[in-house]
Amino acid sequence: MSISSDKPKTVSILISTYNWPEALERCVQTVWAQDRLPDEILIADDGSKEPTKRLIExxxxxxxxxxxxVWHPDEGFRLSVIRNKAIAIASSEYIIQIDGDILLDPHFIKDHLSLVEPNYFLCGSRVWVSKEQSQELLEQKSTIKVQRHKFPLPFILNSLRSGILSRFLADRYKKNKPRILRGCNMSFWKKDLLAVNGYNEAIQGWGSEDAELAFRLMNTGVKKRFLKFAAVAYHLYHKENNKENLPENDKILEDTITTKKVWAKEGIVKQ
Structure with a gap:
């Protein structure tokens, strides 16, 4: 696989958050520790209360x-809406999207940029961190050190980093499973997101928003590239989100797939 020299000159990192300032602070600290800093940090805040606002200040x-x-009032789980608001004002040509309960390996941004090409978006994975180890990480005050030896074997493997393997697997790994996505570790050219009108805001509550966006991108000819053995991200433990809207969200996803939809009517541009 040839790697194009046509790389973005600027990159924004977009962090979604909701009422967990302790995790958000650790997340931002790992952004600051990157060997390639972003040009800006966008915090897409789905209605957090005053403690999160004070932390961000x-x-x-x-x-x-x-x-x-970027904040809006709390009217339920509206991740698609707040991400669209952040995407719209992003000043960079490339956007890396994570969640506010994610801790980044120091090479995370550089790994994303190493596999960027025009007409591609990237999708990475994450390492689940146990409840006990998550608490240890939240209590660290300065340097954040992840103790990988405490992970189960599959997660240890998921935390390994190899430039050679990541390039080899980028267009091969899980090639026939386009629905496998991790919205907490994705990246896009901003122009590609604008071309499909960003996230579909008809999707409310948890689930399917990332896959639905991905299929609309792929329907325009933008291809998905996997990040494996690169862009390592550690996902702090939390209780599962309410999934009561998932069946309705899946219907929207299936309609996008079957009709090869490209444009989200309820997206960044309101019609």
């Missing part, structure tokens, strides 16, 4: 790169 003062806080 403090982080803005400490941050080596600009932090933009």
């Amino acid at each position: 403090r982080l803005k003062q400490e941050s080596p790169v600009p932090i933009v806080h």
Whole structure:
């Protein structure tokens, strides 16, 4: 696989969050520790209360790169809506999307950019961290150190990093399973997101928003590339989200697949 030299000159990292400032602070600290800093940090806040706002104001003062806080009132799980608001104002040509309960390997951004090409979006994986180890990580105050030897074997393998293997597997890994996506570890050219009108805001509550976006991108000819053995991300333990809207969201996803839909009528641009 040839790697194009046509790389983005600027990159934003988009962090979605909701009422968990302790995790968000650790997440942002791992962004600051990157060997390739982003040009800006966008925090897409789905209606968090005052403690998160106060934290972000403090982080803005400490941050080596600009932090933009994008907030709307809490009217239920509206991740698609708040992500669209952040995408719309992103100042960079490339956007890396994570969640606020994710801790990043120091090479995370560089790994994403190493496999960027025009007409591709990237999808990585994540390492689940146990409840006990998550608490240990949240209590760390300065350098955040992940103890990989405490992971179950499959997660240890998922946390390994290899440039050679990641390039080899990028267009091969799980090639025939296009629905396998991790919205907490994806990246896109901003122009590609605008071309499909961003996330489908008809999807409310947890589930299917990332897959539905991905299929619309693929329907335009933008291809998916997997990040395996690269862009390692550690997902802090939390209780499962309410999935009561998942059946309705899956219907929207199936309609997008069967009709080869490209444009989200309820997206960044309101019609």
